[in-house]
Amino acid sequence: MRAIKNLSPEEIKQLRYLAFQQGSGILQKRSQCILYSYYGLSARELMELFNVDRRSIYNWMDRWEEGGIQALKDKPGRGVKPRLSLECQEQVERIKQAFSLYPNNMHLALKYVNSSLTQPISRDTLRRFVKRLETGKV
CATH class of the missing domain: 1.10.10 (Arc Repressor Mutant, subunit A)
Incomplete structure (x- = not known):
């Protein structure tokens, strides 16, 4: 069983802010997941709570361990690219x-x-x- 361990008080504060105060829906989910994992919820419980696959939970944990809060955010450039541009x-x-x-x-x-x-x-x-x-x- 994987779990997030050793969060600093500052990290907990930042995650709580993102999870319950502001941010996009997916960033809120990811922040809550990291917090709940730290508080002892299993991957299975997190899967059911957030209605995602086990791989997603582990990806969020990996991203957290690699880069903290910045790594939980979506990277730019996702989604369908526009076929027409005002700049062209x-x-x-x-x-x-x-x-x-x-x-x-x-x-x-x-x-x-x-x-x-x-x-x-x-x-x-x-x-x-x-x-x-x-x-x-x-």
Whole structure:
């Protein structure tokens, strides 16, 4: 049975703060898991409490032992990468050109945009991107 041992009073204070005061849901879960393990809950009890696999519990413990609180946080760059970017002027110009050529026909504008992309986008993706483009939100 694995368990977290030897937490300093400062670490306990930080984990309690993250677990019960603020933070994202997953960081709260991970912080609570480390605390509960320190207080004596078994991996099986933690699995049931947090509704995760044993491997997840052990990964959280490994991460804690390797890097403390910083290691419990998600690393940047996770998730699906956007296919369109406001920073890519080529894409922005292509989309503006598509809507100037086909102002009232989303289907043809989409076809025009997709002809220059390596991975085609959906109508909804184009619609959301145009909305962001109009409002200037990044």
